[in-house]
Amino acid sequence: MTATLIDGRAAAERLRQRVAARTAELAATGLVPGLAVVLVGDDPASQIYVGSKTKQAQETGIRHFDHRLPATTGTQELIALVRRLNTDADVHGILVQLPLPRGVDDSAVLAAIDPTKDVDGFHAVNAGKLALGEDATVPCTPLGCLILLREAMPSLAGKRALVIGRSNIVGKPMAQLLLQNDCTVTIAHSKTQDLPALCGESDIVVAAIGRPKAIAGQWLKPGAVVIDVGINRVTIDGKSRVVGDVDFASASERAGAITPVPGGVGPMTIACLLMNTVNAAIRSRGGTDLLRP
Ligand code: GUN
Numbered sequence: 001m002t003a004t005l006i007d008g009r010a011a012a013e014r015l016r017q018r019v020a021a022r023t024a025e026l027a028a029t030g031l032v033p034g035l036a037v038v039l040v041g042d043d044p045a046s047q048i049y050v051g052s053k054t055k056q057a058q059e060t061g062i063r064h065f066d067h068r069l070p071a072t073t074g075t076q077e078l079i080a081l082v083r084r085l086n087t088d089a090d091v092h093g094i095l096v097q098l099p100l101p102r103g104v105d106d107s108a109v110l111a112a113i114d115p116t117k118d119v120d121g122f123h124a125v126n127a128g129k130l131a132l133g134e135d136a137t138v139p140c141t142p143l144g145c146l147i148l149l150r151e152a153m154p155s156l157a158g159k160r161a162l163v164i165g166r167s168n169i170v171g172k173p174m175a176q177l178l179l180q181n182d183c184t185v186t187i188a189h190s191k192t193q194d195l196p197a198l199c200g201e202s203d204i205v206v207a208a209i210g211r212p213k214a215i216a217g218q219w220l221k222p223g224a225v226v227i228d229v230g231i232n233r234v235t236i237d238g239k240s241r242v243v244g245d246v247d248f249a250s251a252s253e254r255a256g257a258i259t260p261v262p263g264g265v266g267p268m269t270i271a272c273l274l275m276n277t278v279n280a281a282i283r284s285r286g287g288t289d290l291l292r293p
Helices: 008-028 044-059 075-086 106-112 124-132 140-152 171-180 195-200 248-254 265-284
Strands: 034-040 063-069 093-096 160-164 184-188 204-207 225-228 232-236 239-243
Touching: 008 044, 008 140, 008 265, 034 044, 034 075, 034 265, 044 063, 044 265, 063 075, 075 093, 075 106, 093 106, 093 265, 124 171, 140 171, 140 204, 140 225, 140 265, 160 171, 160 195, 171 184, 171 204, 184 195
Parallel strands: 034 063, 034 093, 160 184, 160 204, 204 225
Antiparallel strands: 232 239
């Protein structure tokens, strides 16, 4: 193994400590940041994610309001809940856990969230502001990726960055963030031709396609920084394991730095959610002294 490991758990802990310190300062002035978490149905993975979000919110001093609804909840009922949360002064951030059950119009539900409380950064207003380079709430996973990337590569200007995956939640906002940081950005997706050649000319590779070990280490430019967003559950030798989108064993022989799975991007996502919530609380009273990634 030659690559440096980028430690997401340690970076997330440092960010949580900054969030907790700012939350304590705000609370001393009477402003307790509040996060509403909406979970519909009983998807086991979503329950685990939501459990971690509320636990970490509590540990950092953020007040959380849990709304657990049955899988039969309809679009209009959810929109009505979101509208109530929009007008609740104790709630600064609203998170509707995805995926929503089949039949629910998730775009309509997300569009109903007040953009100033959209701590996921999924609302069209925040996506648009990010694209325009304005002050936006940035989706948590790409924000976490950027923080980890900066640890390994402090100067991003002029670097060739390849984002593999074009989702609204990770790929597209990731590409916008890299562009804002003066990278030359390529977005690859399922119809891209000759992905190995694109990897071979990239200083930065962010993999977010949700396919286990799909990116081979041999494709990488020697010394590249690799950020692996994948969280894929697979069975190896009869044991259930989580692996990334990048083949870690071969990639760590060739990359300059790489995020492990687990322990890389995953922990950063929740830490960034907490940061976005505290920033939403600061903005709610006109403050500009935001926590910066
Ligand atoms: N489901 C998986 N990841 C996320 C996330 O970052 N936010 C929300 N709301 N749902 C998710």
